[in-house]
Amino acid sequence: MSMPVAHPHQPVPSQAMPAIECRGLVKTYGEGSAMVHAVGGVNAAFGVGEFTAIMGPSGSGKSTLMHLLAGLDVPTQGEVRIEGTVIGGLRDRDLTRLRRDRLGFVFQSFNLVPTLSARENIELPMRLAGRQPDAGELELLASRLGIAERLEHYPHELSGGQQQRVAVARAMITRPAVVFADEPTGALDLKTGRALLESLRMAAHDRRQTVIMVTHDPAAAAYADRVLILVDGRLAHELRGPSYEQIVAMMAQVGS
Numbered sequence: 036m037s038m039p040v041a042h043p044h045q046p047v048p049s050q051a052m053p054a055i056e057c058r059g060l061v062k063t064y065g066e067g068s069a070m071v072h073a074v075g076g077v078n079a080a081f082g083v084g085e086f087t088a089i090m091g092p093s094g095s096g097k098s099t100l101m102h103l104l105a106g107l108d109v110p111t112q113g114e115v116r117i118e119g120t121v122i123g124g125l126r127d128r129d130l131t132r133l134r135r136d137r138l139g140f141v142f143q144s145f146n147l148v149p150t151l152s153a154r155e156n157i158e159l160p161m162r163l164a165g166r167q168p169d170a171g172e173l174e175l176l177a178s179r180l181g182i183a184e185r186l187e188h189y190p191h192e193l194s195g196g197q198q199q200r201v202a203v204a205r206a207m208i209t210r211p212a213v214v215f216a217d218e219p220t221g222a223l224d225l226k227t228g229r230a231l232l233e234s235l236r237m238a239a240h241d242r243r244q245t246v247i248m249v250t251h252d253p254a255a256a257a258y259a260d261r262v263l264i265l266v267d268g269r270l271a272h273e274l275r276g277p278s279y280e281q282i283v284a285m286m287a288q289v290g291s
């Protein structure tokens with residue numbers, strides 16, 4: 036009996052589990068008349084190797100959503116699954132381990148350790164996980180991000196943009212399954228911002244890392260495979276493979 040052969044050009048339906056998924060996600064702050072619905076019922080899935088940008092007007096819940104997805108904040112309702120595991124059911128210790136081993140963070144506060152050189156800062160997550168940093172990998176990341184000449188410098192000897200790139204290298208060195216980036220190009224000039232976005236895109240497409248990036252910048256979002264637009268804590272639009280012009284038009288429509 037011959038097995039059916041899939042046509043090479045036919046898309047194979049993907050049964051793959053998303054890297055991150057959320058269902059009915061709600062986050063409220065305060066009570067009574069002071070209650071704020073920061074996130075108001077979000078369902079979303081982030082595929083393995085997919086690069087998603089989250090956009091929306093100021094106060095629309097982007098950072099709150101990202102913190103919930105990364106297990107850095109606890110939802111009022113709903114659940115988040117990371118690689119199939121419902122994180123609300125994890126003990127603190129297990130959640131911390133999952134974050135350390137599977138997730139990488141590029142947040143606005145770079146949190147570099149001032150007494151460690153750039154190289155030592157980048158190596159830190161590997162050392163904390165009891166793993167040997169790969170020198171070749173570190174050099175490659177550093178040169179791609181344009182900080183190869185700065186690896187022996189301490190954070191106070193680096194510009195804001197260079198510190199940001201050290202933080203990016205630190206988030207990428209462990210090859211985390213999911214990289215969360217909050218305004219990663221905020222402190223960068225055009226050229227280094229582009230290099231960073233190329234690195235994120237390469238991480239997603241070549242290494243199958245899932246990238247979730249919050250940004251206000253349509254040019255940065257245009258590097259992503261899709262853009263999710265939040266309005267008042269809800270997903271209002273999704274654009275797949277969007278051009279810069281499409282993103283600008285959509286943002287104008289939602290009043291940003």
Ligand SMILES: Nc1ncnc2c1ncn2[C@@H]1O[C@H](COP(=O)(O)OP(=O)(O)OP(=O)(O)O)[C@@H](O)[C@H]1O
Binds near residue numbers: 064073098
């Ligand atoms: N700890 C908190 N206590 C009370 N309200 C909060 C808290 N954190 C966020 N909020 C409110 O929740 C809403 C969403 O905030 P969030 O920071 O997620 O928005 P954002 O889209 O990331 O905004 P921005 O683009 O300005 O950074 C806002 O109205 C904000 O004031």
